[in-house]
Amino acid sequence: MEKYLIMCRSMTHAQRSQRLLERNGIMSSLIKAPVALTRSGCGYALILRRHGREGIRILKDAELLLGKVYEKVDDEWREAAYDVS
């Protein structure tokens, strides 16, 4: 199953992104970003377990895709081809 992790620059940014996705019928989980993926410490991220590509497109169109996007491959987070940072 596809699984994406979208890095957010703050809790507020993550909440704004999550609510936009919700309004478009896409559910996500808001988590503290894994330490290995944060460059400046204490980040937040959204995990999309379904409709990941559509969710990424929605965030990009709303100019809310401000960090890296990772995809779960072989139980590891790998940077996906949606990097707009």
Add this chain to the structure above:
Amino acid sequence: MMYLDNAATSFIKPPSVYRAVQQAMLSASNPGRGTHQSARKAADIVYDCREAAADLFHIDDPSHVVFTFNATHALNLAIRTLVRPGMRVLISGFEHNAVTRPLNAMGADIRFAGRSLFDSDGVLSDFKKKINDAELVVCTHVSNVFGFELPLDGIASLCREHEVPLIVDASQSAGILDLNMNRLGAAFIAMPGHKALFGPQGTGLLLCGRIGKPLLFGGTGSDSLNQDMPESLPERLEAGTLNVPGIAGLKAGMDYVRDRGLENIHSYEKTLLQQLIDALSAIPELKLYCDSNHNQSGILSFTVNGVDSESFSEALSEKGIAVRGGLHCAPLAHRSAGTVDGGTVRISLSPFVTKEELEKSCRIIRAMF
């Protein structure tokens, strides 16, 4: 007690505000400091309030709603962001010390426009004359002393036309008059949460049309390795733990305002104001400051022949009527109106003041002469 000091703070709040504060204290911890249940609850409370404010004040991005301790804090943030020493700042003649003191502290070259009370056309015309030479305009929407509704739309339009940034002090209008951030195009709008938005004391909002300069530095729950404050709003201006119970109450207060409707609130306060003017104008010892053109919100100032404003307010307090006397932290407004020597007695209304208690208050005042 008959509480008629709502321009200082609204003491009587909608019951939903008290409930929201209590529920937040029982369920929410610290927003942006984790994703466990109580931290997430706190973050949701805070973001819900940002969205409610963005909706009420017509801002596209809720991230541009910044929580402050009060309107003074918000004004200090805005002024510190835009003012540099020697900058020519044009202000109305009805500004509060929350505007004039920070401008003075920043070494601004303060200039005045619009000092005639209740003369909207005159105020606008004076701003028109002087704006060419201004680098910044700071203007209150409603005078906290006299309830004078300044011609904000016209002043904002002038600022846009001349590309002069505008800071609005909406302390007495937020929750009563329409404030449209998109339409006004202001750089910043500052407001308290604890007056006509019915939040608890210790709450305020800064609506940001641009990125502000921090006054406080500290933890934001994100970007922690960076020793500068984050570049993005709202975190850039919100160091430290937020007042989550206060923000929960503020959200409930804004919901009340939205449900009752700004026009209904304004219209009800105008009705009360007219009732007050009709009753008190029959007392020859009082001089009322009121506007025949109706550019006045629910605030009435008056002076009393032979009695200073503080003593008269004290006497009213002893009779169970809460008002405020003196200069109301706005000596500039009193200078403009010619009342700086003794100040005024100020009655300020709210949607929770009833016609009956106002009538009773007026009877008590009449009986004092």
